[in-house]
């Protein structure tokens with residue numbers, strides 16, 4: 007009895023040690039995978055930003071390899087400029103706004119950064135399409151790609167990012183229609199698609215995004231009428247639909263937007279009177 011118990015313990019101890027060392031190895035290799043995937047994207051970019059010289063795998067000198075924490079501290083991207091990690095050391099924020107990046111999003115590690123929640127790549131010279139793989143970033147809360155040179159259609163896969171509260175794709179060269187899939191983004195508070203080349207009509211299902219407080223679609227080639235359903239956006243503070251090819255009359259349902267303070271609808275082909283209901287709105291700037 008005593009013999010077999012101690013024998014079991016003897017077998018268990020190395021097993022536990024093996025499990026512990028395997029899981030710490032696993033954590034370290036996660037950091038390295040995340041770092042490598044970011045470096046692969048960096049290598050695809052044409053950039054000369056000195057801040058990005060902090061993006062290297064082993065900043066320490068090779069003479070320091072004896073340190074046991076070497077692998078984890080040096081291979082982790084958490085200390086790189088523009089990167090922030092969560093407590094578990096996984097990449098949580100990529101913020102490279104105004105870094106002078108020239109290149110495409112094709113090599114961006116959409117599938118290698120499972121904890122990524124905030125992406126700000128605004129004000130760079132990113133061109134080419136927004137890859138459909140962007141739909142893999144399921145933890146994303148904040149996505150800002152504004153003021154770049156991105157073209158092609160907005161991928162419908164963006165509708166998979168149901169945790170998004172902020173989506174800024176404005177001031178690019180995006181064309182095609184506003185995907186209906188965007189109406190799945192129920193937590194969205196800010197949707198900015200202005201200054202692109204979007205055409206077709208405004209999807210009426212955008213009226214389901216009842217958390218929106220800013221909807222900005224100005225300076226595109228949107229046609230058709232302003233959907234009555236926009237009147238369901240009861241949290242809307244600013245609505246910018248100007249400089250498009252919108253036709254028809256201004257829906258009276260806009261009168262339900264009690265929080266609206268800015269309504270921009272000029273420079274369209276709208277007809278008919280301004281509905282009385284809109285006149286009832288307090289604190290409105292047209």
Ligand SMILES: *[C@@H]1O[C@H](CO)[C@@H](O)[C@H](O)[C@H]1NC(C)=O
Nearest residue numbers: 050051052053054108109131
């Ligand atoms: C990188 O950008 C510079 C300046 O715009 C340009 O001269 C060079 O050809 C580009 N290199 C590549 C590989 O695109």
Ligand SMILES: *[C@@H]1O[C@H](CO)[C@@H](O)[C@H](O)[C@H]1NC(C)=O
Nearest residue numbers: 065066067068069070071073
């Ligand atoms: C090597 O490690 C020592 C002690 O941790 C540190 O003082 C030194 O700056 C390191 N050298 C390099 C080149 O990282």
Ligand SMILES: *[C@@H]1O[C@H](CO)[C@@H](O)[C@H](O)[C@H]1NC(C)=O
Nearest residue numbers: 062064065066067068069070
């Ligand atoms: C490593 O450290 C030595 C001595 O401090 C230095 O001469 C060498 O350039 C360093 N190597 C790198 C890759 O930083």
Ligand SMILES: *[C@@H]1O[C@H](CO)[C@@H](O)[C@H](O)[C@H]1NC(C)=O
Nearest residue numbers: 099101102103124125126148
């Ligand atoms: C990104 O960095 C800029 C400038 O440092 C800052 O204003 C902005 O709030 C940051 N965005 C995110 C999502 O952290």
Ligand SMILES: *[C@@H]1O[C@H](CO)[C@@H](O)[C@H](O)[C@H]1NC(C)=O
Nearest residue numbers: 143144145146166167168169
């Ligand atoms: C949204 O975030 C929560 C919490 O991080 C996560 O559990 C959930 O899977 C995310 N949603 C999607 C569609 O992945």
Ligand SMILES: *[C@@H]1O[C@H](CO)[C@@H](O)[C@H](O)[C@H]1NC(C)=O
Nearest residue numbers: 157158159179180181182203
């Ligand atoms: C949309 O933009 C892409 C890429 O610039 C272009 O190839 C395509 O012809 C454009 N489509 C339309 C309908 O303009």
Ligand SMILES: *[C@@H]1O[C@H](CO)[C@@H](O)[C@H](O)[C@H]1NC(C)=O
Nearest residue numbers: 177178201202203225226249
């Ligand atoms: C609309 O946007 C284009 C660039 O996309 C810009 O050149 C033009 O001046 C803008 N028009 C207005 C009226 O803002």
Ligand SMILES: *[C@@H]1O[C@H](CO)[C@@H](O)[C@H](O)[C@H]1NC(C)=O
Nearest residue numbers: 189209210211212213214235
């Ligand atoms: C979303 O909006 C569309 C069109 O306005 C409507 O038919 C649909 O029932 C709405 N869906 C939900 C879940 O509210």
